[in-house]
Amino acid sequence: MDAELFDGLIDVALKEDMPRGDITSESIIPLDSVSRASFMAKEEGVLAGIDVARRVFEKIDSGVSFIKALEDGRAFGPGDVLARLKGSSISLLKGERTALNFMQRMSGVATKTRTFVDAVEGTKTKILDTRKTTPGLRLLEKYAVRMGGGVNHRFSLSDMALIKDNHLDIIGSVSKAVKRARAGIAPGIRVEVEVTDFAGAREALESGADMIMLDNMPLDQMKEVVDWIGGRVPVEVSGKVTVENARKIAALGVAFISVGALTHSFRSIDISLEFEGRSGR
Amino acid sequence: MDAELFDGLIDVALKEDMPRGDITSESIIPLDSVSRASFMAKEEGVLAGIDVARRVFEKIDSGVSFIKALEDGRAFGPGDVLARLKGSSISLLKGERTALNFMQRMSGVATKTRTFVDAVEGTKTKILDTRKTTPGLRLLEKYAVRMGGGVNHRFSLSDMALIKDNHLDIIGSVSKAVKRARAGIAPGIRVEVEVTDFAGAREALESGADMIMLDNMPLDQMKEVVDWIGGRVPVEVSGKVTVENARKIAALGVAFISVGALTHSFRSIDISLEFEGRSGR
């Protein structure tokens, strides 16, 4: 991972947490005090953000050594060491919270994604994310989805074309919508259409849609539509997908299942920075 | 709420979701199409972020009218309308996801806070937040905590003094730590000390701590310490606090209970933008 991509965000986070330094640590800890510490998992999960954590300390104090014990994308259990740090005690204390705030959330996303990926294991179906991400952190959260084994759907309204129910309500015709999209959108981009029933899927396909999203469709209807499409274009399923029903949906042969909860309702994974020892006064 | 304070973040979010516009809507929806839509709650919650949502649309298109039906801090139930919008269909479609990404998360924080505030209702105890916030969104999440009825603890390492276990491990003495902090920190700031047992609390108080945090202490021990302190300084309790045990802790007469989960493990509240009608071609 090229953590420098996230330098802007890391700078914002450090400025937010330390506009004028750490007044407690700077007042009471000697400048020459040196500590060792480890990032340790307190529960099971999939790691994401270890390089962001490393970069946090690099920016605070280039003298802190940060040795990764695990790479992003790997699973861990309670008690597992994720990285070992050594350096100025003050620097370690300064970076602790910001590094954890990144790593705990990112690992939360990766861990949630992995449960869905595991649920469809052995099928050809891939787990997609959505645009339901934390404002300003989309790239970071989509990176975490990849670490969990998921595939990224569109990054923004500018980079892919998805004709949704609201568009169709307004314009009133699938075929008109697809035609206009195809004419107005760059040739390298597919036109995907969201449909809610068989008729919609048929109209979309016949209008030239390159990809079809089945939204909130009952499983049996979904099967009917997927069978009828017969692989002519990739099919994505979205809406009310749970770890429980994901496998059944995958078994229908759909190419993609998209899950908003990967980024909008994950839980932070419990990780802590354990100070192991120190030298100095 | 002065939503302009968050203009920087809103700009980042809009740039993130629309670096070059909404290619789908711009291709297929006529420029002169006008729609009405409402933000509608799909479940119970406490509102936060309605002015951020308003500001999102203001920035996209000053011609969109946005009428709030509810103010931040108010509770709502499923089906409740939060705001009514009218304007260019394209503009409404462009702002929908970004406005929701803010409002659903912020309402999630406010809702979670309210459950804790309700749990200690009738006592003098206040619910505090922590620094366990999403990187870059701290001000926004702390605002949401206030909307839920909570009180903000420190905003950063620069604005208050909290001597934690790691500090004490390194420096080795509570009284030395408190003395140094008092000498090095601005006169207008209290020195708070985190302790885990009776001895620590006694040493902190006798060293001149202005405020004491009891971390992860069993309830009976907590009671003993609180009784001994007897109101000489405010007491804060932190660690493993749940909605279930919060009331018992409050009953001991502590001034504050701090809860990291307010901002690190809230769940997005389900809200959607319902298009009600439209005019135009």
Next chain:
Amino acid sequence: MDAELFDGLIDVALKEDMPRGDITSESIIPLDSVSRASFMAKEEGVLAGIDVARRVFEKIDSGVSFIKALEDGRAFGPGDVLARLKGSSISLLKGERTALNFMQRMSGVATKTRTFVDAVEGTKTKILDTRKTTPGLRLLEKYAVRMGGGVNHRFSLSDMALIKDNHLDIIGSVSKAVKRARAGIAPGIRVEVEVTDFAGAREALESGADMIMLDNMPLDQMKEVVDWIGGRVPVEVSGKVTVENARKIAALGVAFISVGALTHSFRSIDISLEFEGRSGR
């Protein structure tokens, strides 16, 4: 055109041309002097950038009135008035050069694009631009291409997939390249492959390429390939395309012709700001 999209660039340009005002005009022209002036074409062309020019003056002085006489995308001849301005003489003098520097270049791109679009008129072929744009001005130049009647190809290396000769040299196999691209790239994006001969085109198509670019191919060979593909995927032609041969290429039935020269070797169109009259001291 939403000229506010280009505010960042306009700000840079104004700062560049006036870090501390216009020392000549501010020294010698009375503050209350008012002038009328017109942007007038000195040669034939297609207009692009009139809203950027308007925005330049809006930013300098909101009291300047700027009445467009022509919209972007329209053709003009020598002597045609493009816009009429009235306002503070100093403000008009301050914005003159910056507005012209934008509008002359953008109209240059639009005009060059139009000659290619005219050359293929009556066919189904569309004229595409490339990434050979002026650093920092890509959005502006691609807008100008649209005003000339062209269609935008990819905006960056991040938003579409194009496997070029250098990729193939390195990876050594078209089918491996297409397979990897399909697996690694978001589902909404087509995989395009650049080929230079029949064998390449065949391998690309059989590997699952969604779009094929014929690079620097002789016309007869191009015809053979296009006929063989037979509309199964869209075909783009690139390399050594001139206004002279564009029609012949289009006649083969290709979907797209891309022309780097639209943005890398256009000529500024001659436009000037003619002061018509003035009032005041």
Next chain:
Amino acid sequence: MDAELFDGLIDVALKEDMPRGDITSESIIPLDSVSRASFMAKEEGVLAGIDVARRVFEKIDSGVSFIKALEDGRAFGPGDVLARLKGSSISLLKGERTALNFMQRMSGVATKTRTFVDAVEGTKTKILDTRKTTPGLRLLEKYAVRMGGGVNHRFSLSDMALIKDNHLDIIGSVSKAVKRARAGIAPGIRVEVEVTDFAGAREALESGADMIMLDNMPLDQMKEVVDWIGGRVPVEVSGKVTVENARKIAALGVAFISVGALTHSFRSIDISLEFEGRSGR
């Protein structure tokens, strides 16, 4: 050349071309693939921008080695190698277009400037540029003018004083304009006046102008004016200057000839990045 001066612009250009990386190369090229490549000229020209190209790669990947074969300001012919690169294949592919977009344009400006400089060789006349530069790229284009052997005229409306026809129309009197400019402008700056005939030149000189610009004047009239001024102040000629008539103008003994076309109608010089070899999987 201190390419770090242009870091802001290079960052914008890289962000523009790779907001989220190079999705094609990153999907299909192995991370450990290494390539050698050379920037090679495809036609004659004068080099400018080689350090900007170097800096582009430095910013993408500090592991890329970039050995200049030629320095800015030197002439080259077709087939000449300008620089040799070795490094990660992905990094080379990422920087290729952005580096070329800078270097081809800058060399275009330098090459065009050189043709004018050559035309007046042996005289004391210097070739000046103007403010007719690409918005945001003025410093870069003026650097390229110097590489071609030209001299930079003013960088902005803030740093030199030039009283033009529009000023005179508004204020109505050369002597009033010069007097006001002299009083209002910093002592270290000369006051230059643009004139179109003998009477104007005489009035300007007698009013105390420090420098006179003859705009669009016929050659014989120009001679009369230059002879009359007799070296009392430097003379600049502007308007309708071509490579053909530049020498005749220079022969009159003018100090400067300014040419807008240096920056507003140059042509990109054809340069390409040729991949020479590679190692790795």
Next chain:
Amino acid sequence: MDAELFDGLIDVALKEDMPRGDITSESIIPLDSVSRASFMAKEEGVLAGIDVARRVFEKIDSGVSFIKALEDGRAFGPGDVLARLKGSSISLLKGERTALNFMQRMSGVATKTRTFVDAVEGTKTKILDTRKTTPGLRLLEKYAVRMGGGVNHRFSLSDMALIKDNHLDIIGSVSKAVKRARAGIAPGIRVEVEVTDFAGAREALESGADMIMLDNMPLDQMKEVVDWIGGRVPVEVSGKVTVENARKIAALGVAFISVGALTHSFRSIDISLEFEGRSGR
């Protein structure tokens, strides 16, 4: 004065003084409380910065009315009202210190400048400032110099040419220095040379210097040099100039006296915001 020029600096100052609002006022003053207040001088001075003060309040709360009682450049005495404000009490309290921090310093510079300008009144000599300004506030301080009646010398190392003793020590020859400067610097800029004795002045003039600065020269020697130059180029005097000796220097007929102390050792003028009344709860 166009106070929007200083928006960047005003934003920095407001952010610096209120990263998260005014916690005191926001806690204790009712939102609907309205106050009247006046900026009142406590001592004599020359006003500068009244529009910056106005802009400070405009940015905090567009509902605050700010009526100037005096314009920049005008003298005032103790008790004089400079501006009258009415608006939200909280908004007035928020802007008070920042507005004063600007206005007191700027008026300090203007007042100091005026004493020097008064000292040379009746002569043709003008008072110049220097580059000895507060980092980041140069434009603001140079504006204040103008309000005091002074003239601005160069704004930076980039916009005028001044050959100083250090340059001459390094290069060893005045005539070489002048020649190189003339060749390398834009034609619209004068070449000024700093000299410390008669020989230096003679060499500078004979080398073609456009302007000569006499640095730290005794009055009689200064007279000798000024007489010898005899108006052929403008003369500037600098070093150890006081209000006391300025008139004698001016009497020699020099064009300019530059005074570093205008910006490096002014004293803030005492001004306060007096709350006159209020309404509301």
Next chain:
Amino acid sequence: MDAELFDGLIDVALKEDMPRGDITSESIIPLDSVSRASFMAKEEGVLAGIDVARRVFEKIDSGVSFIKALEDGRAFGPGDVLARLKGSSISLLKGERTALNFMQRMSGVATKTRTFVDAVEGTKTKILDTRKTTPGLRLLEKYAVRMGGGVNHRFSLSDMALIKDNHLDIIGSVSKAVKRARAGIAPGIRVEVEVTDFAGAREALESGADMIMLDNMPLDQMKEVVDWIGGRVPVEVSGKVTVENARKIAALGVAFISVGALTHSFRSIDISLEFEGRSGR
């Protein structure tokens, strides 16, 4: 001192003084000329800003060596060397003025602070600064106060609570103000109240103020109040404090004396960069 904290400000200052380089030095000094120079004090003072000066040169040219001869906070006398530099002559000339503009002002603040600190030596009273700082330079000036031996009071309206006369005028009751402040402000912050007489002090203390500021009170009244408070809360004295009366105030046993003049009416300390030798052409 971590001078990188001030990088933003240093960048602004360098950009302000060299938007396009040093045209004089770059024209006349050979690129390979190397000089030695020393920062030398011309009068007595206390040093502050030596690391900012070092950082200025580091940013201009990493090849310049900068050896500190004295650390911030140390006193110096005329002729003392503060730092020794060696490097490119052009680089030394470029950084000279900016480094001095920082160091002379910061040392001015430190020196002024030291005179007050010396005046109360031997007492327990500490010297505090105020918010009367130069816009944009607050952190830098507060750092200089610390170097002079002072203690920083609040950094902004956001980080401490001070109820002033204007607040009380508006709200009308000390006890209401203190109660509201205590409820609305984070628990870690003390509530300080400014009072002007005995009655005010009594009301403040009885209302629960954590700290009391005596503003512009006569010495005998001050004594009465301080005695009555008897150490129950810390007392701060402000208003009309001079080096002369500071000791008498301190003798009353107050904890703090705050002095606005530390930052609003200091004088720059005279320091210069003396070029000692040079090599090269």
